[in-house]
Amino acid sequence: MASKLCDSCKSATATLFCRADSAFLCVNCDNKVHAANKLASRHARVWVCEVCEQAPAHVTCKADAAALCVTCDRDIHSANPLARRHERVPVNPFYDLLTSGSSTAVKSGGAVNFLEERCFSNVEGDAEASTEEAEAASWLLPNPKAMESPDLNSGQYVFTDMDRYLDMEYGGGVDTKLEAQEQNSSGTDGVVPVQSKNVRPPVVNEHCFEMEYPGSKPFVYGYSSHCLSQSVSSSSLDVGVVPDSNAMTDVSNPYTKPTGSVMESAQHAVPMSSADREARVLRYREKRKNRKFEKTIRYASRKAYAETRPRIKGRFAKRTDVDLEADRSCGYGVVPSF
DNA sequence: CTTAAGAACGGACCCACACCCTACC
């Protein structure tokens, strides 16, 4: 299935969704439409789901560096206990026109690049860490502009809209394992919501927005086809694989009543078959795997030393005098650092 | 169809030590 086309030009791939207009737009049309007047410039927009590219993103996963719609979020993060622990925050709509830089980011990868910019570009910079955390925290707070907007003038905007359309139950098993890689991307992990059998709203801890998906048994970690099929089948049991038109309208714009042809076009979102979704999820996971979980060597010199170091059953072993002599004779010396 | 045993898979852990970074003089 092709990506969703812009509701305006009908030719370019839609990369964002305007809540006020209930319209999927490409960057160019977004710039045209929302630069038309001051009122239009205050329309809240969100990125299109990176996986299905058919529905507006409602949550951003920091671990995956991806913006996901309701259904994809549920599919992906119900796959296994570790995925369920991914730190996700509600999508923060933006109001500014896309600059050339941001549009470039969109062209070259859409929401992923946008998120990577936000979440991962400064991972190694300690000086930037506090900024990053503050930014992440800001995602949980209503946008000041949103508060001004008559459409979104609700202090509960950030979560109440999600409560309404998430269509999920809260509670259920929580794996106490920590995901080490995610710890790197966030200093906020570790707080696991207390389990409760009662339905409860999403838990918001100090920085983290956590959601649980009960009834999803633990799956094999990784990207096996089995895992995928499980997640897909789970989605098929629920609402449509991709939010249907009604659901999508409800999701994307719970505060305004879209009017006119734009709304019509938004409602014409074509439901995606389970096979399509499976393919997209698979593609997404492969992309994420390549993108994020590659091991990076920070110090090549240490790698060189580790490779030459004597081992006993895989563990580093102390160097004996014989080893030292052998190293010297083989020319091992100080490994230049890079 | 259910159950149990074995196989397969994958993440976590451990080890030594050169290098990096910070504090101190």
Place this chain on the structure above:
DNA sequence: CCGGTAGGGTGTGGGTCCGTTCTTA
């Protein structure tokens, strides 16, 4: 302010362990 030194923390890879899931009888 600058350079030297000391000391603690960090990162590196391969084998093993162990928990979970899958397969098969």
